[in-house]
Amino acid sequence: MGVNVRMVRLAVLIIWAVFCITPIFWIFSTAFKPNEEATKFPPTLIPKKPTLENFEYILSDPILFRSLLNSVFVSISAAILCIIISSLAGYAFSRYEFRGKKFLMGLMLGSFLIPPVVNIIPLYVEFFKLFGTTDSLLELVIVYQLLILPLNVFLFKNYFDTVPAELEESALVDGCSRLQAFYKITLPLSKPAIAAASIFAFRFAWDEFIFALTFISSPDNNVFAAAVYNFVGLYQVQYGYLAAAMVILCIPPVIILTLFQKHIITGLKMGGLKG
Amino acid sequence: MARLNESITPYLLLLPSFFVLFGLMIVPMIWNVYIALHDVSITNIAKSWKFAGLSNFRYLVNDEWFWNSLLVSAKFVGACVAGQFLIGFSLAYLLSKERWSNLFRPVFILPWFMSIIVTGYSWEMLFHTRLGFINNYLLHFRIPWLEDPDIAIWSVAIANVWWGTAFTMLFMETSLTSINPEILDAAEVDGATGLKKLRYVIIPLIKPFIAVNLILITMWTVNLFDLILVMTGGGPLYSTRTTSLYMYQQAFNFGEISLGSAVGIVLLALNLVLAYAYLRASR
Numbered sequence: 001m002g003v004n005v006r007m008v009r010l011a012v013l014i015i016w017a018v019f020c021i022t023p024i025f026w027i028f029s030t031a032f033k034p035n036e037e038a039t040k041f042p043p044t045l046i047p048k049k050p051t052l053e054n055f056e057y058i059l060s061d062p063i064l065f066r067s068l069l070n071s072v073f074v075s076i077s078a079a080i081l082c083i084i085i086s087s088l089a090g091y092a093f094s095r096y097e098f099r100g101k102k103f104l105m106g107l108m109l110g111s112f113l114i115p116p117v118v119n120i121i122p123l124y125v126e127f128f129k130l131f132g133t134t135d136s137l138l139e140l141v142i143v144y145q146l147l148i149l150p151l152n153v154f155l156f157k158n159y160f161d162t163v164p165a166e167l168e169e170s171a172l173v174d175g176c177s178r179l180q181a182f183y184k185i186t187l188p189l190s191k192p193a194i195a196a197a198s199i200f201a202f203r204f205a206w207d208e209f210i211f212a213l214t215f216i217s218s219p220d221n222n223v224f225a226a227a228v229y230n231f232v233g234l235y236q237v238q239y240g241y242l243a244a245a246m247v248i249l250c251i252p253p254v255i256i257l258t259l260f261q262k263h264i265i266t267g268l269k270m271g272g273l274k275g
Numbered sequence: 276m277a278r279l280n281e282s283i284t285p286y287l288l289l290l291p292s293f294f295v296l297f298g299l300m301i302v303p304m305i306w307n308v309y310i311a312l313h314d315v316s317i318t319n320i321a322k323s324w325k326f327a328g329l330s331n332f333r334y335l336v337n338d339e340w341f342w343n344s345l346l347v348s349a350k351f352v353g354a355c356v357a358g359q360f361l362i363g364f365s366l367a368y369l370l371s372k373e374r375w376s377n378l379f380r381p382v383f384i385l386p387w388f389m390s391i392i393v394t395g396y397s398w399e400m401l402f403h404t405r406l407g408f409i410n411n412y413l414l415h416f417r418i419p420w421l422e423d424p425d426i427a428i429w430s431v432a433i434a435n436v437w438w439g440t441a442f443t444m445l446f447m448e449t450s451l452t453s454i455n456p457e458i459l460d461a462a463e464v465d466g467a468t469g470l471k472k473l474r475y476v477i478i479p480l481i482k483p484f485i486a487v488n489l490i491l492i493t494m495w496t497v498n499l500f501d502l503i504l505v506m507t508g509g510g511p512l513y514s515t516r517t518t519s520l521y522m523y524q525q526a527f528n529f530g531e532i533s534l535g536s537a538v539g540i541v542l543l544a545l546n547l548v549l550a551y552a553y554l555r556a557s558r
Contacts (some may be wrong), residue, residue: 009369017382023397026408043406085291092288111300114551115498118543121526121535122303145298207390210501214527225392239400246393251390
């Protein structure tokens with residue numbers, strides 16, 4: 001009886017595991033097929049003649065290559081800016097008592113709940129009116145702050161809560177100002193939080209594509225995900241190329257996930273909606 | 276003097292964050308109302324706008340495609356929330372009893388770490404009628420997964436369940452571990468086993484977590500349209516155009532910015548209701 005129950009359970013879990021892996025397997029398989037094989041019927045499960053020509057094609061396309069560099073630039077800038085802004089706010093929420101603190105924290109938490117996409121139209125109009133154009137990578141870096149800021153503010157707050165305030169107080173006695181104590185004592189002790197926060201910020205920016213698609217109009221300014229979307233629309237689908245582009249898009253998150261698994265888990269725990 | 280400094284310091288530290296929040300969240304919300312009450316299109320966005328009263332909302336009420344989009348949204352949200360919750364909860368429950376759970380968990384979380392665009396395109400390839408994996412390796416007949424207006428929305432929902440279930444699974448795993456094992460032992464002594472224990476002991480105990488989880492995934496699914504944009508663009512015959520996609524396409528494909536804003540207000544209202552429910556349920 002017990003053995004049978006376990007067998008059924010394992011069967012269900014294995015079926016779901018296969019379901020989870022299949023789409024990823026399929027893009028990897030297609031990415032390494034030469035184009036004749038990718039469009040041949042019936043499709044092969046594993047490439048007969050594995051090739052890198054799809055990747056060569058994607059990376060040698062000047063627009064797509066440029067967009068890849070833009071993606072790296074936007075994601076890193078967005079992460080750095082977010083770390084600066086959100087660590088300051090997290091510090092204020094963690095160490096200070098002040099009038100309106102509860103309200104401001106509630107506002108921050110509440111804004112975390114409303115998906116920014118609902119506001120995409122007024123944001124577009126606002127940026128258009130302010131800057132005369134929305135076709136700029138720097139504007140994207142600013143817009144992306146909204147996507148990641150609330151999560152990281154709470155991540156930093158919860159982490160700073162675990163750093164003993166006594167350490168800073170002894171620095172204050174030694175003549176440091178409060179802010180000096182913050183960036184000389186507390187911030188260096190918060191490397192795990194900084195790591196987790198930059199990973200979140202980088203990933204959000206790297207994966208985002210609706211804002212990029214909407215804001216950016218010139219090919220020179222596009223980020224990779226949006227450039228691939230436009231590329232598919234323009235040239236009909238060449239599945240080999242498309243799959244190769246998807247694999248490229250997967251690489252940074254997969255590397256980050258495997259390298260920093262521990263930080264991500266701490267980060268998820270810290271950023272959890274504890275308020 | 277030092278005291279005075281101390282009292283404004285927290286506000287100075289918060290200034291950049293709230294500048295972002297104010298400029299990118301609150302101001303746009305107010306602008307949205309203003310835009311919806313005026314006549315703004317992509318051609319006159321740089322010029323001055325004419326006041327339009329409620330005509331944009333009147334247009335929506337009379338547009339059968341707007342009503343159609345609400346119906347599509349209802350189907351999509353219903354299917355995705357039901358699928359993600361039932362599967363996510365079952366997986367969490369099964370993993371809690373399984374010795375090898377650490378082997379399965381990373382695999383189950385993998386889809387959630389894929390971006391929307393990767394999810395969309397890989398499922399489009401799987402669903403491809405002639406060359407797709409599903410029709411060739413799982414079935415031996417051809418289902419037009421994304422080409423039949425009666426089927427397409429459910430196909431997109433499958434892709435979204437694939438992507439999003441991991442969140443519910445993780446959330447439910449945490450809530451299951453929050454149950455005091457002594458209560459479960461006591462229930463077993465009283466003769467509650469298997470499904471009975473699940474129905475009468477476990478589920479009532481984690482009801483608040485279930486509520487929070489359901490509200491969150493409902494909110495995310497109501498607003499989600501990037502996946503649909505990638506997979507079908509709202510077609511065929513508008514059969515996958517949800518209300519959020521209708522909003523986006525009115526503004527950025529047809530240039531009717533004010534109409535899009537009016538839809539945005541409807542969506543925002545829905546979100547605020549759900550956010551309020553969330554804050555109440557999570558207390």
